Amino acid sequence: xxxxxxxxxxxxxxxxxxxxxxxxxxxxxxxxxxxxxxxxxxxxxxxxxxxxxxxxxxxxxxxxxxxxxxxxxxxxxxxxxxxxxxxxxxxxxxxxxxxxxxxxxxxxxxxxxxxxxx
Amino acid sequence: xxxxxxxxxxxxxxxxxxxxxxxxxxxxxxxxxxxxxxxxxxxxxxxxxxxxxxxxxxxxxxxxxxxxxxxxxxxxxxxxxxxxxxxxxxxxxxxxxxxxxxxxxxxxxxxxx
Numbered sequence: 001x002x003x004x005x006x007x008x009x010x011x012x013x014x015x016x017x018x019x020x021x022x023x024x025x026x027x028x029x030x031x032x033x034x035x036x037x038x039x040x041x042x043x044x045x046x047x048x049x050x051x052x053x054x055x056x057x058x059x060x061x062x063x064x065x066x067x068x069x070x071x072x073x074x075x076x077x078x079x080x081x082x083x084x085x086x087x088x089x090x091x092x093x094x095x096x097x098x099x100x101x102x103x104x105x106x107x108x109x110x111x112x113x114x115x116x117x118x
Numbered sequence: 119x120x121x122x123x124x125x126x127x128x129x130x131x132x133x134x135x136x137x138x139x140x141x142x143x144x145x146x147x148x149x150x151x152x153x154x155x156x157x158x159x160x161x162x163x164x165x166x167x168x169x170x171x172x173x174x175x176x177x178x179x180x181x182x183x184x185x186x187x188x189x190x191x192x193x194x195x196x197x198x199x200x201x202x203x204x205x206x207x208x209x210x211x212x213x214x215x216x217x218x219x220x221x222x223x224x225x226x227x228x229x230x231x
Contacts, residue, residue, distance in 0.1 A: 042224050
């Protein structure tokens with residue numbers, strides 16, 4: 001596609017429910033990232049995919065958070081048993097990986113999913 | 119680990135004023151440096167970047183120079199416009215095993231007519 005697409009754009013859910021957030025990266029981009037932007041704060045790294053594998057899951061805040069990527073394309077971030085502190089904008093980004101061990105290309109961001117847990 | 123320290127906001131300027139938003143970083147290796155902008159109601163957009171020391175990134179009248187000796191990448195614009203009102207994020211990528219962007223906390227800029 002022309003850009004990174006995220007859905008839904010807005011999601012309101014009740015505390016304790018599970019939610020799934022979807023990211024469709026730019027075609028051909030092998031790297032995919034999830035970030036979280038809480039109100040008044042910067043971007044918090046959650047997880048990174050290279051192809052379908054996630055070499056870096058260090059940012060996932062708890063075991064309620066998980067993510068997968070299939071076919072080297074679409075990724076889904078799942079939050080189980082949502083809590084109010086999960087309310088944030090969840091951003092997805094994708095980029096090319098130019099060469100093994102080093103890349104200096106920019107990431108392209110989607111518009112985000114605004115999650116509100118009530 | 120990598121880190122980016124960004125000037126605290128919010129910053130409020132009058133139209134045509136000079137803008138500087140400070141950014142310093144800590145990284146291993148030779149990072150690339152970026153400024154991203156987030157306009158109200160929109161997603162993050164890359165504003166400019168620099169991939170090696172002494173490079174100057176520029177776009178839409180904004181400039182930032184990669185200063186390795188001071189580990190800085192300050193954003194400047196000579197004459198801001200109301201339409202520049204946004205949140206600005208400094209970021210780095212070190213191209214190493216982390217393979218992720220490390221962001222500063224963002225600086226809210228408001229330009230008044």
